[in-house]
Amino acid sequence: MDYFVKTLAGIKAKGVRPDLIGSIIAHYASKWLPDLSADHHPATDRGLTIFAESPESVTTLWMKKRFFVETLVAILPPEKDSVPCVFLLRLLRIANMVGVEPTYRAELEKRISWQLDQASLEELMIPSFSHTCGTLLDVELIIRLVGMFVNLDEVAKSGAALIKVAKLVDSYLAEASVDSNLNFSEFVALAGALPSHARATDDGLYRAIDTYLKAHPGVSKQERKVLFRLIDSRKLSHEASLHAAQNERLPVRAVIEVLFCEQTKLNRQMDWSGSFSGTRSPYLGFEAPTRCLSKREMCGQQIEVRKLREDVHRLQSQCYAMQMQMERLSEKKKGFFRWKFENVMPSSILKSNNLSVVDKIDKSNEGEGEVGCGIQTPEDLKTKLVRGKKKNPRWRKSIS
Incomplete structure (x- = not known):
């Protein structure tokens, strides 16, 4: 490791691009620590790592792993996108497992938050190695990552990146909700960590809430109301609205709100189709605020326009x-x-x-004698x- 650090410092002094430096570090780490490799299979490892066939104790091996991870974090290029987000998440998983210093862990979390839109659901499923946490997944870690991503300036994050992170969070919530030990406050904190405009549709969030209610039948009525306040009924698709209208796990007020929103959408569509004949809708001025439509909704509207024509x-x-x-x-x-x-x-x-x-x-x-x-x-x-x-x-x- 000492020779590698010196060699890498000489390469940096030559002015090599940061992304090339990051690829060198990722390749070196995957060779010496197969857990960081994409095609890692524990059953096929044959001593590629310096920690596999060592006769030392398990504690010594873990201390060497901790030193290895801390050294890798210290030599990472400071530029954004110099190292893939997948590699950083795998490095964070091992760092939590071996218990690295909090400063190195914080540095890894900060770098991951810069590139959170590039992450995958599989890499985010980091288990909890803390004895004080009752859940299988480290939900608090994901809450911190999403919070740091939201707090980035507008230049660092784009609208497309925000939408990707929202979909990623909804998928993660659906997976984590199966755990019966997931705390209600943690679920609400992660679901509400993103702004309302981050989700083009709330179908994924509704699926996660429905999964949570299935796995936690003891949720109180007040908590159910709090969960449904996280959903915007106007952003539910037609299929999700039909499911919610027949869902016995939702509060009655929530079902009524979903039905009212569906009726409003139907009236708006009838008004929109009637505009071709020059008629004026009585609902003009009372419609819901406009929003960015999804590709599925745009295709549906284009098909309706084609049929009307x-x-x-x-x-x-x-x-x-x-x-x-x-x-x-x-x-x-x-x-x-x-x-x-x-x-x-x-x-x-x-x-x-x-x-x-x-x-x-x-x-x-005249002269005909007619009366x-x-x-x-x-x-x-x-x-x-x-x-x-x-x-x-x-x-x-x-x-x-």
Whole structure:
């Protein structure tokens, strides 16, 4: 180890990039301590470590491991992302197991918090090596890591990193909730460590709370209310809302709130679909605050928009076909009854510019001896037409 530290100091003096220095340290550590290797299998280890075949006592071996880990932490490059987060989490697991000094442990936790969005759920499942802790997992460690990550400045953490950490915390809570010894205060502290805008959807948090209630049937009614206050009902998906509405482990007030939010979403969707026809929704101004939609919700909305457009095009084509059919029928009727109106309203009357159409009809009715208002009804016109045809001698001659 002393020669490695001196060699690494000479490499740093040459101006080698920090990420290359970190890869050298990770490769050296995985060779001498197989627990830090990604493909580590305890059954296949054959003396690759300096601690495996030593004839010394177990206490001496653990002290050597502690010195090895503390030396590795001391020579890590100070730059961010110089060492993978997976390697740091494995190093922290061994550091907690062998009991390194608190200063080295704090340094490791600080470096992990910088890159917590790069961690995986498997590496976060660090067991608790403390005799005072009743849980199998070190939940207090994860609470500290998430707290330090949230307290980072906005430049060090991005919105995407915050969303990744939120998903990671929800998955960790779902796994840790199975432990019946998990304290209620620890669960609430870890679930509420992240801000509300970190979760695009609360389905993962709801699953973790439901798992906790299954494993802890003795939770009081007041504690159930506290747990459900951690969830935003507006961020639950349709499947999660249906499950929550039928969940007997939730308080009645929580179920009512979920149903109300689902009804509000349904009204909003109906209002949104009705906006294509120009209608105004009565719920305008009372909708829930907008939020960032997930990819699943965006795909669902795009499918609904596509279906609505297809329906609109289909209705337009049907209306156009009906309109063409009505025009053809009107043309047929006009051609069939054209002979009835040729003797009633000649074209010479319609082409005159001095009198109106009504006055011209009145003038044509003068001297007929008809009693009326001057405008003949269709029945009168029909009777007049029939009488005129009866007085035509050529019509009688043709009949005879």
